[in-house]
Amino acid sequence: MSNAAPLTIPFKALRARWLGEPEVDIHQIDERVVRGHPDYADAKAGDGEAAIRLVDDTLNPAIIETLRQRWGHAQLTLLPVVAEESEGANAIPLAMAQRLSLALGWEVETGIIQSNVAARTRKDGYYRLAIQPIFDGTADVHQPFLLVDDFVGQGATLANLRGHLMQIGGRVAGFTSLAGKVVSRRIALRQETLAVLRNIHGEGLENWWRQVFGFDFERLTESEARYLSIRTDAERVRKEIAARIREQQDRVG
Incomplete structure (x- = not known):
């Protein structure tokens, strides 16, 4: 399977690596x-x-x-x-x-x-x-x-x-x-959660993610990483996210 981004988004969010910030x-x-x-x-x-x-x-x-x-x-x-x-x-x-x-x-x-x-x-x-x-x-x-x-x-x-x-x-x-x-209190990504996510999905989904969104898994929030970790089918993750992006693009024209 190619890791090339199947779609583009016009503007990418800025993310930074977590520095041990407190809970929300x-x-x-x-x-x-x-x-x-x-x-x-x-x-x-x-x-x-x-x-x-x-x-x-x-x-x-x-x-x-x-x-x-x-x-x-x-x-x-x-x-x-x-x-x-x-x-x-x-x-x-x-x-x-x-x-x-x-x-x-x-x-x-x-x-x-x-x-x-x-x-x-x-x-x-x-x-x-x-x-x-x-x-x-x-x-x-x-x-x-x-x-x-x-x-x-x-x-x-x-x-x-x-x-x-x-x-x-x-x-x-x-x-x-x-x-x-x-469960939303913890926003800064734990290293343990990151390790689990990468172990489940390998490099393929992260490379695709970086191409589409402009940042790697280290910049995800704890809740985002947990959400992706329990969805073990990377192809479905790509398809679902691509569908949501196209839905939004169609709505705003």
Whole structure:
């Protein structure tokens, strides 16, 4: 079988090797607390006031205290994921950053934005692997950053924002998310997980992955690598991901 990429994507996400970053601090492990909130839909569609109400009701004081204790008197910069989604411009991460700024005294940076509409909410794992969020813009990088998002699943959004930030000289101290499952806390790839993935798929799938996405398996998140590890048919992985990419390309024209 040829390892040549069967398709191309116009823009590739920036990823960086993991440096032992801490787990994602998740405020609500039960995602229904956030998704079931009366202001969730409007906040997701760009209503800033609805987003503030949602965040005020769902930010976890214990997690805020964890953030305070972990970094002590260090000054971090809060960098929210600013993204246009299928429902509209998601206002939740910025509202989170604003409220965390009030609680912790840290600055908020909004100079980096997601430049594509990934529309990954409620999509399956193959779609999330195939359609990577892309970021653009610049930021004042004199302080380390805490990246802020509303949901963490496989972790690609945070990983790609981290990669873009590191490309322009920034340092990432950690991550926080309003909601996500326990298994999504770990974002930095474990060497043991990488070894299992490479043992299962050998070099063929990784070479194809590098050709299509522009980065190797070392830059996957822990959840992405686990997802690929339990799907042992490399040919099916290629076909499923190619189908999701073409689906997205057909939708956006």
